[in-house]
Amino acid sequence: MSIPVNAPASARIVFEDVSKFYGEILGVNRVNLSIPPGITSLVGPNGSGKTTLMNLMTGLVRPSRGRVEVLGYQTNDPEHLFAILGYSTQFDAFPKGLTGFQFIYSYLRLSGRDAQTAEQMAWRVIERVNLVDAAKRNIAGYSKGMRQRIRLAQALAHDPKVLVLDEPLNGLDPLARSEMIALFRAAAAQGCYVIISSHILHEVDVISDQVILLSNGYVVAEGQIATVRGEIQEHPTQILVRCTRPRELAAKMLEDAHTIEVTIHKDEKGVLLKTRDADGFYLALNQLATNGIDVESIAPADDDVLSVYEYLIGNEEGVR
Amino acid sequence: MTTAMTRGTTKIWWAQIQAVIRLEMKKTFFAKRGLWIYLVAALPVFLFMAYAVATSGRQHQSASVARRGEKMLTYQDLMAVKPGMTREEVVAILGKPPVAFHWGENRPLGPGVTANVLREDYHYSDGQNDLFVGLADGKVESINIQNGDNQGQDSIMFAGVFQFFFLRLAIFFGCLGIFMNLFRGEILDRSLHFYFLAPIRREVLMVGKFLAGLLATCAIFVTSELLQTVAFLWHFSPSAREVYLYHNHGLEHAAIYVGVTILACVGYGAFFLVAGMLFRNPILPAAAILIWEAINPFLPGILKQFSVIYYLKSLCPVEIPSPPGTPPILALLISNTDPVSAPVAVVGIVVVALIALYASSLQVRRMEINYTTE
Secondary structure (H helix, E strand, O other): OOOOOOOOHHHOEEEEEEEEEEOOEEEEEEEEEEEOOEEEEEEOOOOOOHHHHHHHHOOOOOOOEEEEEEOOEEOOOHHHHHHHEEEEOOOOOOOOOOEHHHHHHHHHHHOOOOHHHHHHHHHHHHHHOOOHHHOOOEHHHOOHHHHHHHHHHHHHOOOOOEEEEEOOOOOOOHHHHHHHHHHHHHHHHOOOEEEEEOOOHHHHHHHOOEEEEEEOOEEEEEEOHHHHHHOOOOOOEEEEEEEOOHHHHHHHHHOOOOEEEEEEOOOOOEEEEEEOOHHHHHHHHHHHHHOOOOEEEEEEOOOOHHHHHHHHOOOOOOOO | OOHHHHHHHHHHHHHHHHHHHHHHHHHHOOOHHHHHHHHHHHHHHHHHHHHHHHHHHHHHHHHHHHHHOOOOOOHHHHHOOOOOOEHHHHHHHHOOOOEEEEEEEEEEEEOOEEEEEEEEEEEEEOOOOEEEEEEEOOEEEEEEEEOOOOHHHHHHHHHHHHHHHHHHHHHHHHHHHHHHHHHHHHHHHOOOHHHHOOOOOHHHHHHHHHHHHHHHHHHHHHHHHHHHHHHHHOOOOHHHHHHHHHHOOHHHHHHHHHHHHHHHHHHHHHHHHHHHHHOOOOHHHHHHHHHHHHOHHHOOHHHHOOOHHHHHHHHOOOOOOOOOOOOHHHHHHHOOOOOOOHHHHHHHHHHHHHHHHHHHHHHHHHOOOOHHHO
């Protein structure tokens, strides 16, 4: 499985046969990835290697083997790498004694910006994450959600081309979550690379252009979710058909050799079926529609991240 | 790379170094965990203050005794009294004693035989120096002169405190506390990633942190050194102070002590910066460096050169004499048997510091953020 690639190698985030071991403990193993622009979600249970992958991408840890390159930049070159990359980590510690504003301002001064520019950029990004009222307060007194937002502000402060966000929605209230998701989407729409790790699969489903599924340090699957789903042969495709005569449709579909299971929807206005030949089913359905069954809608029922995750990884601990 | 590009890059690096320094100074100064460093730096100041207070008290007493005397005495007058003189001869030279005590004392003359002796103690002063004369039965038996302004002895005492406490312990442990924490402290606080996520070369970050540590230690220890000098000079009379500062190299010595303090911060700072990156537990490298510095006089010439104290000792302006009868090993520790010239010493410390900083730059490039293993 691979992500469609239509950009030159230097315009992607590339992992080449990357492994990372912490002593004898495996972080990730033999990872090969080529991540294009858009929102890419890293999905996997606790300890599957999501944070390790992000730390490798940002040079906070070095690969034990292999090579990582971000838009042509080596990860051991922070001077250039972080000019185009912003990373919101899960580390919940901040330099002591700084206010929210000072935290962002200092970060921008560290990147070599003059005082005036740094101040303007700091206020702009603080406004983007809705922290203006708390900006002059010491970070030590921030709530979990506020600390999350100030970390996001740090990652966004210098308008990076690549955004790496480790569990960015953790601790945020529903309103803040939707605001942040909108922010990520806007960044992706502008051609940014947004790499997100998340446990919350329904949110991943909503926001991701592509996913990378991880388990025990290995990449299990990667790509657009529908493509990934289509390639899982051992699990039949589930399709929900909303129609006028569901029982008649069910009977007809059971005649097809590829149909495995048909269930009448509880409102008696549709059928949920499992088939090993989705294309064949769609052809057959066209014929049935011409035979007097009114089909209102047809929708795949299991090409979401949760289903794919369950098929490939199972109900492992730590994933909601 | 063109000259303009190089200049631009250097400008950005300097801006980044300044940003690191600002952040670090905010954390270093008046941090609770660094309070002990201020205390250690202030200890010799307190010592010299106490000495100044004690000496001033004695000087006031001398002046009071001189005022109460029959005559205005000179130092030569005080020196004119010799053992064996009679009470009358003493009084003829120095006048009636302003302070006198007398008492009777039974002295053994032989087995079972004692004699009652009249003992007298006279205290004279010229205002600065004190003469204590002990008489027995009207004859001078003992003479004790206490000099008020003994600049030579005082400057040796200052040199001793500087070399054996301030340099080897206060600055040593102060640098340990500040420089070792520049990276190690942030790893323990789990906040080092803040720097590592910024578009800054790790070497530039390391230089910024080193300079921040250097500024902090220099500010603390140079201030301490200057206060020590002020406290040391406190009890001198204005004229004695002028003589010491402008005619007995006092000002020159004070400047050299400040310079040695700065060089000590450079040398020990560079050592502890690299040690803080290489070791998790600061006690081990601190003990190793302390022992290495202590055994420096016993090391072969080539190894001596990889020590900070070797060069610093050669720069100290006052040689501390070993008192007669000092054991050879202790004498070796006190004296500087193998001094180098001042330029060689300065260059030596700078080279040793540069070697340590180069090792730090290699290490900082390899550093990873992996707080769970700390």
